[in-house]
Amino acid sequence: MFNDFIININSREFMKHLLDAQNFEKWINLKRNEINIKNSLGNYDWKFIFKNFHAIDKDNRFTSFSQRDNTSFKGKIFMNELPTLDKLKVRRSDLYKDWKCPCCNKFEEDLHHLWSCSKSINILRRIILELIKEIKNLTKRQISRGKLLFWRDFENNIVTYFNSLSKIYNIIENKIPCSLIKEISNMTNSKEKSYNILHQAFNKMYIDLKEKIWIPRCKILIEKERKYKISKKVKRSTMNSKIEKKGTKRSKGGVGINIADRKKLLIDSIDTWQT
Numbered sequence: 001m002f003n004d005f006i007i008n009i010n011s012r013e014f015m016k017h018l019l020d021a022q023n024f025e026k027w028i029n030l031k032r033n034e035i036n037i038k039n040s041l042g043n044y045d046w047k048f049i050f051k052n053f054h055a056i057d058k059d060n061r062f063t064s065f066s067q068r069d070n071t072s073f074k075g076k077i078f079m080n081e082l083p084t085l086d087k088l089k090v091r092r093s094d095l096y097k098d099w100k101c102p103c104c105n106k107f108e109e110d111l112h113h114l115w116s117c118s119k120s121i122n123i124l125r126r127i128i129l130e131l132i133k134e135i136k137n138l139t140k141r142q143i144s145r146g147k148l149l150f151w152r153d154f155e156n157n158i159v160t161y162f163n164s165l166s167k168i169y170n171i172i173e174n175k176i177p178c179s180l181i182k183e184i185s186n187m188t189n190s191k192e193k194s195y196n197i198l199h200q201a202f203n204k205m206y207i208d209l210k211e212k213i214w215i216p217r218c219k220i221l222i223e224k225e226r227k228y229k230i231s232k233k234v235k236r237s238t239m240n241s242k243i244e245k246k247g248t249k250r251s252k253g254g255v256g257i258n259i260a261d262r263k264k265l266l267i268d269s270i271d272t273w274q275t
């Protein structure tokens with residue numbers, strides 16, 4: 001039973017669906033100002049957007065890091081919670097006040113700059129070319145001979161979904177247009193097959209974004225932090241004193257922060273230091 005509803009699937013599966021639904025709701029609320037939900041109902045494939053929150057099960061092709069890590073990375077992008085410098089500055093302006101993008105050292109770093117930085121843009125280009133190739137390969141395996149007549153048109157049409165940075169940002173942030181799904185469905189004669197093709201291709205794209213852009217960028221940032229003697233200990237101790245300064249009395253027993261602050265500290269630490 002859950003909120004008076006009878007649940008007829010196992011509890012693990014149920015929790016997975018519940019978390020997906022909660023994440024989806026959070027995502028909708030975040031994007032509400034950017035996307036006019038009412039007018040966009042027909043433009044975006046909501047069923048696929050929801051599916052894209054799931055991890056791909058039983059996929060053994062990628063062994064470089066676990067599927068769970070990839071889902072967490074993907075989730076942070078969807079929620080705009082990846083700890084880029086614009087986020088770090090809000091949380092710790094005392095440490096990162098004048099810091100620019102760790103890769104080019106010229107511009108402010110936010111999620112869009114992360115992908116379009118002069119040091120990343122060629123890598124992004126290659127990742128997107130790989131993504132297009134993967135979509136085409138996976139689609140080709142699912143089509144009948146008769147559909148090969150339309151293959152050239154299909155190839156040309158697919159490229160148009162990735163021919164500008166703003167379209168690529170949308171794809172990376174899970175704003176998937178209906179027309180893209182329709183394009184693939186026209187070839188496979190099945191919406192479900194199109195969902196699986198894109199889900200699989202996007203999953204590989206997120207692995208590439210993480211391994212080829214995000215992790216190398218984090219390594220550069222860590223190096224810079226080391227240079228400025230910003231160790232994990234420094235970050236934590238300053239954070240502690242900041243919280244204490246806010247007026248929380250130190251108890252006789254030692255730890256001077258209340259449970260809510262401690263929870264916030266923990267969340268901040270995880271978000272800030274975990275890549």
Ligand SMILES: [Zn+2]
Binds near residue numbers: 101119
């Ligand atoms: Zn940059």
